[in-house]
Amino acid sequence: MKVRATVSTSPPLFAALAESLERQIHEGVYKAGEKLPSLREIAALRSYGKNTVISAFELLVSRGLVEPRRGSGFFVKEGLAAGGAAEDNSSLHRAMDIVWLMRMQLRNEPGQLTVGDAFPPSEWLAGARLDRIHHKVARGGLGTLFRYGDRLGYAPLRHRLVRHLAHLGLDASPQQIVLTHGANEAMDLIVRYFVPPGAVVLIDDPGYYPLLGKLHLVGARTVGVPRLTDGPDLQALERLLKALRPRVFFTQSLAHNPTGSDLSRAKAKAMLRLAEQHNLLLVENDALSDFRSAKAPRLSALDQLERTLYVGSFSKSLSAALRVGFVACSPDLANDLANLKILTGVSSSEYAERTVDTLLAERHHARHLEQLREKLAEATQQAYDLLDTMGARVFVRPQHSLFIWARWPEFPDAQALAQTMLAKNIVMAPGNIFSVNSQVPSPWSRCNPHAVLDPRFRQAFDQLRR
Known part of the structure; x- marks a missing residue:
């Protein structure tokens, strides 16, 4: 006879352990600079597995309470005052919880x-044959490979992206494209430019959780729009637009992360009508463009970058290690975002951008x-x-x-x-x-x-x- 399995809705063991240790730190049980019990001691004392204790300690590190010292263990960070809990609702604290979640997902x-x-x-x-093109990249750019790149990004790749976007039905010029350090930097620039502290921002719910961390970090009020099988819930979106008057909605039309759903054409047109009525800016993340048809409905193609910004990437189809993404928008906004890119990161990597351009030009790429x-x-x-x-x-x-x-x-x-x-x-x-x-x-x-x-x-x- 099979017994039906059930799982408690209480916090997982590692989270409960982290909360217990955090409380003891703030109550002065463990003082600033003091060493915490070892992983082995806690595991034996509480009958926890090693992975549970490691996860709890990593969560405490991400919250800025504990620091690891190689060969010595984990220590309470200096400068923490006992008797008062850290501000749990601070933007940095919430953002660091997202960082910890990302570390858990990226750990291999x-x-x-x-x-x-x-x-x-x-x-x-491996079919992209990244291993065979480095000599072409170096041979074609010896004069610039040892310097910072153009503030908009490598010009030949931007010209190639104009043709790529035209294939998707989106008319743009090279001056409307800013190359970035992956799609994540593109969204980071957009958040920095459009989202002041306290601003209301809409995102897909569920949605792209690194974006949540960026919004927490700037102190935004993040509100979720429920994601349905054919795109955002339009009734919920309209209610939020009327009640909160947000300026920006971050959404993923196709191959949505995490649900895999696609936006229907009818819903895309309805979203654009709502955006016009409520002066809403739509930031469309199309990082998985290569996994969907060029004819699939994209907000930016239907709108032609009037109320939309289009974010793209090559991480999923070429290599995440190259860290090349881009944002397409109006020329004036592209100029401002490129200037902001200079302030925050000087430039993106021309070597990586040349590599992507070379890969896209190869006959076997298609x-x-x-x-x-x-x-x-x-x-x-x-x-x-x-x-x-x-x-x-x-x-x-x-x-x-x-x-x-x-x-x-x-x-x-x-x-x-x-x-x-x-x-x-x-x-x-x-x-x-x-x-x-x-x-x-x-x-x-x-x-x-x-x-x-x-x-x-x-x-x-x-x-x-x-």
């Missing part, structure tokens, strides 16, 4: 399976993208079949998707499920980390179709159920 330890991974497997991207989509489509369909046999519910089922938003009815708290799976060396991406209010339990998890197919995931899940 030996033997670990990252089911919530946000990238295609490295062997799929074939690489075709093979990438074919592999993803095959893995996606197999992952749907597997998840069905595991009793999962899938939010939406595009033909191919880098993200599958799934839930298991017997596990109502995905974060507690993730903590249990972490003990089995399986790293999941629970839904609450993508939400504006991460304290509310979510049953959903973001799943990578290729990672889901690894037998270790099914085996660990079956063991948990038993």
